[in-house]
Amino acid sequence: MTSNFLELKGLYKTFDNITALNNVSLNVSKGEVIFIIGPSGCGKSTLLRAVNWLTPPDKGEVWLEGNLVGSSSSKLTIKEAKLLNNLRAKMGMVFQQFNVWPHLNVLENVVRPQLVVAKRNKANAESKALKILDEVSLHNKIDEWPDHLSGGQKQRLAIARALAMDPILMLLDEPTSALDPELVGEVLIVLKRLVNNGMTMLIVTHELGFASEFGDRLLFMDGGEIIEEGSPKKILTMPKTKRLKMFLKKLDITSFKH
Amino acid sequence: MLEYQIFFDYAPILLIGFWLTIKIVVCAIALGIPLGLFLALGRRSNFVIISFLSTSFIELFRNTPFIIQVFLFYYVLPFYGLRLSAEYIGVLALAAFGSAYFAEIIRAGIDAVPKGQLDSARAIGMTDWQAMRNVILPQTLSIVIPPLTNQTLTLIKESAILSTITVHELTMTGLMVQGETFRPFEVFIMVALLYWALNETIATIMRKFEQNTKKNRKAGSIGNSSTTLKKSTSIK
Numbered sequence: 001m002t003s004n005f006l007e008l009k010g011l012y013k014t015f016d017n018i019t020a021l022n023n024v025s026l027n028v029s030k031g032e033v034i035f036i037i038g039p040s041g042c043g044k045s046t047l048l049r050a051v052n053w054l055t056p057p058d059k060g061e062v063w064l065e066g067n068l069v070g071s072s073s074s075k076l077t078i079k080e081a082k083l084l085n086n087l088r089a090k091m092g093m094v095f096q097q098f099n100v101w102p103h104l105n106v107l108e109n110v111v112r113p114q115l116v117v118a119k120r121n122k123a124n125a126e127s128k129a130l131k132i133l134d135e136v137s138l139h140n141k142i143d144e145w146p147d148h149l150s151g152g153q154k155q156r157l158a159i160a161r162a163l164a165m166d167p168i169l170m171l172l173d174e175p176t177s178a179l180d181p182e183l184v185g186e187v188l189i190v191l192k193r194l195v196n197n198g199m200t201m202l203i204v205t206h207e208l209g210f211a212s213e214f215g216d217r218l219l220f221m222d223g224g225e226i227i228e229e230g231s232p233k234k235i236l237t238m239p240k241t242k243r244l245k246m247f248l249k250k251l252d253i254t255s256f257k258h
Numbered sequence: 259m260l261e262y263q264i265f266f267d268y269a270p271i272l273l274i275g276f277w278l279t280i281k282i283v284v285c286a287i288a289l290g291i292p293l294g295l296f297l298a299l300g301r302r303s304n305f306v307i308i309s310f311l312s313t314s315f316i317e318l319f320r321n322t323p324f325i326i327q328v329f330l331f332y333y334v335l336p337f338y339g340l341r342l343s344a345e346y347i348g349v350l351a352l353a354a355f356g357s358a359y360f361a362e363i364i365r366a367g368i369d370a371v372p373k374g375q376l377d378s379a380r381a382i383g384m385t386d387w388q389a390m391r392n393v394i395l396p397q398t399l400s401i402v403i404p405p406l407t408n409q410t411l412t413l414i415k416e417s418a419i420l421s422t423i424t425v426h427e428l429t430m431t432g433l434m435v436q437g438e439t440f441r442p443f444e445v446f447i448m449v450a451l452l453y454w455a456l457n458e459t460i461a462t463i464m465r466k467f468e469q470n471t472k473k474n475r476k477a478g479s480i481g482n483s484s485t486t487l488k489k490s491t492s493i494k
Contacts, residue, residue: 088381089382093382099374099375101393158378165382
């Protein structure tokens with residue numbers, strides 16, 4: 001049963017002749033932390049966005065706890081659309097560009113989806129929001145507008161907003177890539193706590209150190225396919241394929257340059 | 259030379275016409291903006307029929323002269339059994355004309371909101387409509403205030419054309435007074451000043467409103483959390 005927590009079956013996706021996903025299948029157990037690396041355009045973000053059907057794949061199915069996410073055909077029925085929204089609420093997503101809502105202050109960013117989607121009452125939503133904002137160390141910023149926050153604070157706010165929905169799975173799409181180097185740490189601290197709490201996570205990242213320390217599994221993608229898969233330490237120290245070796249070499253060079 | 263007496267003698271009747279202009283424009287905007295929002299969303303709809311109808315409506319009203327639209331409304335509606343007074347027909351024509359432009363303004367405003375905003379709203383489980391209402395449209399508002407104001411001013415000026423279908427608004431009243439006094443210069447100066455005063459007032463109010471919305475977001479920490487929370491519920 002545990003192996004069927006999240007199942008991706010034969011996902012295909014092309015954009016204008018570029019194959020973003022080429023028959024990708026993946027089984028994720030509850031509590032597993034999976035890191036996805038690969039060169040840009042390799043399909044890693046598309047994979048993440050296919051999981052919550054934000055980018056519906058052309059072919060293939062996604063199952064979360066035995067529920068079909070989205071649809072097996074291209075058109076959603078009304079019932080499927082409704083179920084999809086329920087399932088999305090259980091899958092917290094964090095974006096590279098934060099995508100916090102600038103017209104709502106920090107507290108409202110976390111409260112609003114709880115009211116609208118989870119249909120919680122205001123008092124519950126607020127106390128939940130305050131508790132979670134405290135966990136991401138934004139408790140002294142609750143009245144602030146997102147435009148006034150640093151990148152790291154915005155990303156922590158985005159994580160808090162997702163956590164307030166009580167997700168069972170977190171999808172993180174390069175959560176630290178848009179951050180100044182000195183702000184990466186504060187976001188990683190929050191993510192580490194999530195790992196320690198047993199959250200199931202799919203994380204697209206370039207933070208290889210973070211991946212090797214906290215990942216249960218690492219996927220290397222290229223050309224829309226999973227090329228290598230296994231324990232992060234093993235894969236990063238002993239890459240089998242030429243493509244991964246090249247990729248790691250490039251990353252090394254760039255990090256050296258900085 | 260100007261005959262100043264005309265200003266005093268005919269100001270009351272012109273003000274009556276002016277009042278009708280205000281009423282017609284207010285009604286046309288009250289109808290036109292919601293219709294424009296509806297058309298803007300319709301044009302973006304995934305349902306082909308809805309998007310086709312919305313697009314056709316917008317293009318039809320944007321690409322034909324307003325005076326022709328007014329004539330069509332005035333002569334064609336009664337033919338189909340819809341007998342309305344000229345004032346109501348004027349309101350409908352003005353609302354339809356305005357809504358086409360409002361729709362395009364709102365559509366551009368929606369498109370100007372970064373795509374990631376919709377992504378984050380959908381990813382957290384909002385329906386399209388919930389995402390529109392809670393995330394996209396509030397951000398659209400501050401973008402569209404200046405062009406919407408512009409269009410409103412245009413609508414006020416275009417309302418003068420309703421004089422051609424016997425609506426006794428400001429321009430029509432001006433024409434009548436002119437016919438009585440043969441003093442076009444005095445009369446139309448008064449008419450122009452009244453239009454100008456109305457537009458200037460609206461432009462000033464909207465500028466203030468725009469500054470306020472900007473200031474609010476830039477103000478940083480404003481008050482304690484309970485006041486901001488109250489505001490958020492009233493917006494909801």
